[in-house]
Amino acid sequence: MTASDVVETIRLEPDAGLVKSLGANHILETAVADLVDNCLDAGATRVAIHLLTGRDRLVQVEVIDNGNGMDSTAADLAMTLGHQREYAVNDLGHFGIGMKAASFGHADVLTVWSSRYGATPVGRRIRRTDFSKDFSCEVLSGHAAADAEAHRRRVTGTGQGTSVVWTELRGTYRGANTEEARTWMANAERSLRSHLGVTFHRLIAKNTLDIEILVDELEYADEAIGTPVKAIDPFAYARSGHPDYPRTIVAESGGQRIAMHCHIWPPKVDIPGFRINGKPGDRFQGFYIYRNDRLLQVGGWSAIANFSLQRQLARVVLDDEAAIGSFLTMNPEKAGLRFEPVFRDALAHAAADDGTTFDAYLKDAEACYVEGNRRISRRQPVIAPEKGFAPKLRKSIGAELPLLRSDSLNLQWKKLPEGEFIDIDFGNSTLWLNARYRYLFAPERGSLNDAPLVKALLFLLTHNVFEGAHLGPKDKDNIALWRAVLGAAVEAEEEMRGE
Known part of the structure; x- marks a missing residue:
């Protein structure tokens, strides 16, 4: 190939049909989070999210901020697909399609109202069907923009800022069942709160960002008050699960370093x-x-590693702006990153100052999980089963539980008043069963070790009572409970069998 091969350079404009695929990978939570990013880039400290319903179905979404707002020129550029403004170092915007992709992933109509200090309030509206044909955008009246500014003032305390409104929503519950609709809304709000709470937890915790969510019927929304989103810190443990962590492991490639802060819950x-x-x-x-x-x-x-139940305590923080674009590639939805081969290669040689490798960290996390389960699941000794328990049952209990050799529990039959099934003889370490109902559990002629299933269940239920020095108030209350419930159960058993 040589320069002489080129005979002409032509300009190929994008086809408006690509709009139809915008936002296909966005779920409601990531789409709204993308709009919050725009609010932050505009200097907002307060964001109000309104999920507005009609007959309990979601019909409108509003994201309202108190940021710097836009004038007419800025609003036109914001509605232009792919326009990349001059991004500041701390801006969260990246691709120039965020607001459009987030919006068209869930709505057929996107309306933007904005007011900038010293400028006339503006409004713009894009209809997905028209935009996908010729990128057309409607310019809205100054009167309507002023009304939107007044609404924003009621919500955020200032008219300056931007309101993004979605209407003609897609992907929401549309069925006829009202309970299903309410459940859908409750789940949607809970998922959104959780996602925003964890996504922006650092900013919320620093008090640099307040997010509130309001769910209400559209006609009553102006009278309602939103509820703040709480920060959800995925590293909010009180004490590390391992004394040597958190620990920083560093990967290097081409003179660039990326620090990985490795935690163990x-x-x-x-x-x-x-x-x-x-x-x-x-x-x-x-x-x-x-x-x-x-x-x-x-x-x-x-x-980079495989999911494993034993690795569930391992969480790694990457907090290096320079790594994105070189070691990591961000997707447009900002819902995950691709780890480039250069980072995978560097990780194989990464180490902490003391030589700890990433593989060693994973092994430490696994060991912490295994040891924690072993330590916490240790079973306490129980009274030994004796007379009335079949040998196989005694052996099974002894294999699963350590036994107190100082005493033993007998479980035997004797005649008790009708309607009672058990009696506790604490002094003689004996649990008595009512012989009136023996035939229900030992239909063949009963033996000393009969009804092993019933006896096993009763042992697991009552053994704690016989292991104390005396019967306390809680023990006595439990015994009364067991007598009442088991007495009613055995009578019901007899009736159902037609005896």
């Missing part, structure tokens, strides 16, 4: 932060990647 802890959005913490092992205090990836090993 304490075992058997199930608190918000370890558990996210009600999902168990083992799903959130892996890398947590931040950019300007915004969390871009919530766990996952990105093919």
Whole structure:
């Protein structure tokens, strides 16, 4: 190939049809988070998110901020697909398609109202169908923009800022079942709160960002008050699960260094932060990647390591702006990153100052999980089963539980009043069963070791009572409970069998 091969240079404009695929990978949570990024880039400190319903179905979404706002020129550029403004070092915007992709992933109509200090309030509207034909955008009246400014003032305390409104929504519940609609809304709000709480947890904790969410019927929304989103810190353990962690492991390539801050959660802890959005913490092992205090990836090993139940305590922080674009590539939805081969290669040789490698860190996390389970699941000794228990049953109990050799429990039959099934003889360490009902559990002629299933269940239920020095109030209350419930159960058993 040579320069002489070129006979002409032509300009190929993008086809407006690409709009139809915008936002295809966005879920509601990531789409709204992308809009919050725009609010932060505009200097906002307060963001109000309104999920507005009609007959309990989501019909409108509003994201309202108190940022710097836009004038007419800036609004036109913001609505232009792919326009990349001059991004500041701390800006979260990256591709120039965020607001459009986030919006068209969930709505067919995007409306933007904005007011900048010293400028006339402006409004712009894009209809997905028209935009996908010729990139057309509607310019809205100054009167309507002024009304939107007044609404923003009521919500955020200032008219300056931007309001993004989605209407003609897609992907929401549309069925006829009202309970299903309400459940859908409740789940949507909970997932959104959780996602925003963890994604922006550093900014919320620093009090540099307030996010509130309001869910209400559209006609009553002006009278309602939103509820703040709380920070969910995925590293909010009180004490590390391993005394040598957190520890920093550094990967190097081509003179560039990336620090990985490796954490190990304490075992058997199930608190918000370890558990996210009600999902168990083992799903959130892996890398947590931040950019300007915004969390871009919530766990996952990105093919650097394999998911494992034993690695559920391992979480790694990457908080290096320079790594994105060289070691890591961000996707447009900001919902995860691709780890480039250069980073994978560098990780193989990464080490902490004391020589600890990434593989050694994973082994430490696994060992902490295993040891924590072994230590916490140790079973306490129980009274030894004796007379009335079949030899096979005694052997099984002894294999599963350490036995107190100082005393033993007998379980035997004798005639008790009708309607009672058990009696506790604490002084003689004997649990008596009512012989009136023996035939129900030993239909063949009974023997000393009969009804092993019933006796095993009763042993597991009552053994604690016989292991104390005396019967306390709680023991007596439990015995009364067992007598009442088991007495009713055995009578019901007899009736059902037609005896």
